[in-house]
Amino acid sequence: MANPWTGEVALTVDGERRVLKLTLGALAELEARLEADSLMDLVGRFETGRFSARDVIAVLVAGLRGGGHEGVDLAGAEIAGGPMEAARVAGQLIVRAFTLPEAGA
Template sequence: MAAVNPYRGEVALTLDGREYVLRLTLGALAELEETLAEDSLISLIQRFETNGFSARDLMALLLAGLRGGGHDLSAETLAHATIEGGPMAATRAAAELLARSFVGPK
């Protein structure tokens, strides 16, 4: 099991039986803004807080978190991965990732 440090904004997600640590670094956030065509971090966060996100948005957030965590997975690899816990686990991980990046652990 990978060591997750919530104080660094890290979240775990298991893909194809392997646990990955996700983290939103500044570079990962910039990539996410560009991918989702958002002008600011605030509008990006609001998109997720208001449940105005799509599956494509969720994948972009998880992919940015994976890259920020040091994993070089492609979008295609993520799209075809089996996520332990299914789409709900992916959504929870994404929500935690945003919360830990901007609010910190609870």
């Protein structure tokens, strides 16, 4: 089960439920991979809807690595919920990396 208190988000890839998390190392890798000027630049892409499919895949790959899932190829993978769910999970990963859940939530 994904734990929002630790920044985790669940995603089903090829029929297997996986827990994703953006660790500090995953965030650094993500920042470099997407050639973002800063993490806030990356956050801004998602807040304003200026993200691309490449951004979504990069966030998910970083989240998979942060969650301990190495070598998952998303290019040909079946993601439950399709592209919209992939984008939602990527956005949720970013949100959970930079906010604390409210008490009682």
